Amino acid sequence: MIWKWVGAALNAAGMSVVAWGLTGLVELGCGYSRRGGCGVPEGGEAHFWAFFVTAALLSLPFKADGYASDWRPSLGLSAGALAGCALALSQGTSLGFWLLALGLVAFGVVTPWATRRHSTAALRRAGHADTTRSG
Secondary structure, three states, X not given: OHHHHHHHHXXXXXXXXXXXXXXXXXXXXXXXXOOOOEEOOOOOHHHHHHHHHHHHHHHHHHHOOOOOOOOHHHHHHHHHHHHHHHHHHHHOOOHHHHHHHHHHHHHHHHXXXXXXXXXXXXXXXXXXXXXXXXX
């Protein structure tokens, strides 16, 4: 049981890193790339890599049905999203920061609801005989 809450704490830390990366990218704005168009601005590489690597790592439990039996570790994503919302609004109150904060709040609300609704226990309660996941 304790490992589920350790997973929640790791999810919260990971989501906070994702939010830090996104906040930094919003703060730095758009840098022009060699191909013409918007790219990562100078000094934004750490934010860029923090966002993409951590987001990829946080998506692994969803791909592997890690939340199929118990949805509670996904609450860590909500806690991290809340911390990220506070971080984003502490950096500025322009439209970009507000949109980021609203996106994080929406993610923090929808993720535990969806993982709870689609867990194998919820499918059993709903009367579905076959609760195996095929993807």
